[in-house]
Amino acid sequence: MMAGGSARATRKRQGTNLMPSQTPLPLGARPELLKMEGIDKTFNGDVVALKGLSLQVNEGDFISLLGPSGCGKSTALRLIAELSHPTRGRITWAGGHDTGDLGVVFQEPTLMPWATVAENVWLPFRLRGASYASVKDEVLQALRLVGLERFQTVYPRELSGGMKMRVSIARAMVTRPRLILMDEPFAALDEITRFRLNNDLLALKEKIGCTVIFVTHSVFESVFLSDRIVVMAARPGRVIRELTVDESYPRDEDFRTSSDYAAHCRSASDALHEAMGIAA
Amino acid sequence: MSIAEDRGADPAPIVDADEARRARARRLDQIGKWTLPALVLLVSLFLWDRVVVWNEIPHYILPGPGLVFETLIKDWAMLFDAALVTLQITLMALAVAVLGGVGLAILFTQSRWIEMSFYPYAVILQVTPIVAIAPLIFIYVDSRIAGLLLCAWLVAFFPVLSNTTLGLNSADHNLRDLFRIMGATRWQRLRYLQLPSALPYFLGGLRIAGGLSLIGAVVAEYVAGTGGIGSGLAFRILEAGYRLNIPRMFAALILIAGMGVIIFAGLSFLSHMLLRKWHESALKRER
Numbered sequence: 001m002m003a004g005g006s007a008r009a010t011r012k013r014q015g016t017n018l019m020p021s022q023t024p025l026p027l028g029a030r031p032e033l034l035k036m037e038g039i040d041k042t043f044n045g046d047v048v049a050l051k052g053l054s055l056q057v058n059e060g061d062f063i064s065l066l067g068p069s070g071c072g073k074s075t076a077l078r079l080i081a082e083l084s085h086p087t088r089g090r091i092t093w094a095g096g097h098d099t100g101d102l103g104v105v106f107q108e109p110t111l112m113p114w115a116t117v118a119e120n121v122w123l124p125f126r127l128r129g130a131s132y133a134s135v136k137d138e139v140l141q142a143l144r145l146v147g148l149e150r151f152q153t154v155y156p157r158e159l160s161g162g163m164k165m166r167v168s169i170a171r172a173m174v175t176r177p178r179l180i181l182m183d184e185p186f187a188a189l190d191e192i193t194r195f196r197l198n199n200d201l202l203a204l205k206e207k208i209g210c211t212v213i214f215v216t217h218s219v220f221e222s223v224f225l226s227d228r229i230v231v232m233a234a235r236p237g238r239v240i241r242e243l244t245v246d247e248s249y250p251r252d253e254d255f256r257t258s259s260d261y262a263a264h265c266r267s268a269s270d271a272l273h274e275a276m277g278i279a280a
Numbered sequence: 281m282s283i284a285e286d287r288g289a290d291p292a293p294i295v296d297a298d299e300a301r302r303a304r305a306r307r308l309d310q311i312g313k314w315t316l317p318a319l320v321l322l323v324s325l326f327l328w329d330r331v332v333v334w335n336e337i338p339h340y341i342l343p344g345p346g347l348v349f350e351t352l353i354k355d356w357a358m359l360f361d362a363a364l365v366t367l368q369i370t371l372m373a374l375a376v377a378v379l380g381g382v383g384l385a386i387l388f389t390q391s392r393w394i395e396m397s398f399y400p401y402a403v404i405l406q407v408t409p410i411v412a413i414a415p416l417i418f419i420y421v422d423s424r425i426a427g428l429l430l431c432a433w434l435v436a437f438f439p440v441l442s443n444t445t446l447g448l449n450s451a452d453h454n455l456r457d458l459f460r461i462m463g464a465t466r467w468q469r470l471r472y473l474q475l476p477s478a479l480p481y482f483l484g485g486l487r488i489a490g491g492l493s494l495i496g497a498v499v500a501e502y503v504a505g506t507g508g509i510g511s512g513l514a515f516r517i518l519e520a521g522y523r524l525n526i527p528r529m530f531a532a533l534i535l536i537a538g539m540g541v542i543i544f545a546g547l548s549f550l551s552h553m554l555l556r557k558w559h560e561s562a563l564k565r566e567r
Contacts (some may be wrong), residue, residue: 081461099463110454111560114476126472127464155558 016162027227027244030058032094033178034080035213039089041075041237049075051236053089057179062205062212064222064229066268068276072237073215077104077181080213100128103172103180103210107187109164111156112220117143117167118152124175142174143167145182145204162193169201173208182214186221195256198224202251224256233275241271292331332349343527352534353528357529363535366512369425370543373432377489380433381440382482388441389448389474390466406438410496414503424504428512431503432496436489442494443485447478480559483551498536513539 039053050072057063065073078084080091081104093101103124112121118132118139125135132139143149146166156164165185172180186194198221205212216222222229223245231241245264247255255261295303325345331337332344339347352359384402388395414431421427451473459469501514511519513532520528555562 081457083457083460099461102461104458104461106454107453110452110458111474112473114479123472124462127459127462127468157558157560157563257426279519 019091025060026115027058027061027246028122030060031061033057033061034091034093036076036080036091037089039076039079039086039091041072041079042087044246048236050079050086051238053237054213055239056251057211057213058116059178059211060209061228062202062226063214065213065215065232066217066219066222066229066272067232067237068234068272069217070237071232071275072181073232075216077183077213080179081181097105097178101173101178101205102123103175105165105168105172105180105182105185107184109156109161109168110172111164111167113156116153116155117148117159120156121174122181123171138174142170145173145207146170146200159192160187162197165189165197169204173204173210177206179211179212179213182212183215184229187217194221199252201225202249205251215217219265223261223268224251229268229271231271240275243267243271247275291387310460329545333356340524340526345531347527348530355531356530358529359513359532359535362513362532363539366494366497366501366514366536367539369428369500369512370539372495373429373436373493373496374490374543376429376433377493378486381437381485381489384437384441385444385448385478388445390470402438405434410435410499411503414500417500418504427504428500429496431500432481432493434494435499438441439485439492440482440487441486442476443481443488447481448474449546450481451477458564475499480551480555480561483547483554487544487547487551490547491540494536494540494543506519508514508527 014016034057036053036055036057037080039050040048041050042048053072053076055063055076065076067073075084079086093151105146112123115123116151121139125138126132140149140152146169148163148166148170151163153158156167159167168185172182186197186266189197200211202225214222214227216227226249227245229243229245230239232238234239243264246261247264284543310519314528329346332342343351386397410431414427417430418424418427421430427561448470455473456469459473464472469497497512498514502518503513505515505518513536517529520526552562
């Protein structure tokens with residue numbers, strides 16, 4: 001991993017306080033954060049998970065990777081997280097990066113059942129050698145942002161599915177990473193909880209000013225959350241279309257019922273059908 | 281179970297027929313848990329006593345429960361000293377089994393090569409009956425205590441090793457990925473992820489190992505067979521057998537069984553205390 005760049009240096013000057021950040025720049029004016037160029041990923045020599053994937057991620061983007069099962073969305077996230085390596089092509093971070101630059105939320109909350117809510121959120125700091133006392137403020141602030149400050153001493157088993165996912169999100173953002181990867185985090189939740197978490201996620205993103213790559217199967221979720229939707233097709237996994245949802249944030253329930261939202265959903269749905277048609 | 285749900289107290293709780301039936305069943309369960317085994321014990325003792333009296337069985341063949349109890353009181357000083365010796369060997373063997381089992385399990389999970397090299401031999405040690413190995417051990421090991429300890433350890437360490445290895449390898453794969461992404465060192469992964477994940481498995485193995493270390497200690501005493509100061513309960517049983525002192529054999533047997541139960545109960549309590557806050561096995565749920 002390379003040394004930190006200017007963006008990280010700026011963030012370090014600000015400390016890890018989860019303070020409200022400035023409004024993201026317009027889509028075309030955002031500086032580059034990460035670039036994937038000509039990525040191929042093949043498993044066992046013959047299963048082509050990704051073919052020629054190129055994607056530029058800019059600071060402040062909320063990108064949804066939308067596509068049918070097996071199109072390589074999760075593989076792309078694993079490559080960015082360096083959990084596996086591309087067969088061909090390269091991924092470069094503008095100005096380099098370190099482990100603190102990345103937060104991850106999985107489909108399951110993936111909490112440590114033996115640790116309290118606060119201890120779970122403390123984990124990223126703990127692995128960097130920080131004592132709880134030294135980062136208690138950050139941990140509590142992260143929990144406050146996801147509405148769980150009162151539950152800091154509770155064990156995960158006592159929480160509902162939605163609350164567990166909030167803890168997972170708090171853990172991902174407590175170190176104020178530059179990029180958060182979310183792999184279908186709300187897929188297992190009921191519709192009402194999912195809508196509520198969608199709203200909260202946007203509010204959080206606005207507060208901490210990070211970049212998000214969000215994997216989803218849901219057209220509606222991708223349109224509500226993102227300003228860029230990357231539609232992928234399967235066999236081999238590749239990008240077939242990129243859509244922009246150039247609607248201002250914050251987005252609320254009014255946006256969900258607006259004609260603009262419906263039009264974006266129609267476009268995304270058409271692109272998804274195209275992706276599935278190509279795959280068929 | 282969710283604390284997100286409303287906990288507001290209803291001023292007049294409604295108890296329907298289902299609730300009442302469940303409450304009754306719970307009460308009966310609580311009572312039955314203690315009274316039924318006690319009842320079985322009383323009936324068995326009564327039948328045992330009647331069989332001895334009605335058939336006029338001599339005490340050197342089958343003593344009645346009263347005589348066994350009397351002997352237990354009369355020989356208490358000698359039997360209690362012997363029990364302490366056996367308990368000492370058992371607990372020391374258990375401690376060494378825990379250290380050896382957990383230590384080896386950690387080594388196995390740190391390196392596939394070490395696991396591949398040594399695991400087959402751990403299995404061989406486990407499946408070879410201790411009564412077959414014990415005589416050899418007492419030929420080569422001079423110290424009697426060390427010999428007893430080695431025998432008991434050989435019997436007890438495998439469940440700890442096997443369960444802990446399984447537990448260390450059972451850490452959630454997403455959490456493993458998360459630790460990797462967050463740049464955890466091997467030591468941090470072991471300490472914060474694998475060891476806590478392995479705890480329920482380890483405690484399961486420990487409960488088995490507790491009983492096995494007692495068995496190992498008793499078998500080793502039989503094989504060692506030396507008397508004098510420092511002799512344990514198994515030796516007292518052998519000695520009483522030679523003298524046809526059957527009531528003492530029964531009294532010593534009762535002490536061994538009691539010791540086994542206490543060890544099991546103690547380890548179960550330890551397991552409950554360590555897991556009660558978070559692990560499914562220690563949580564009470566409504567049925």
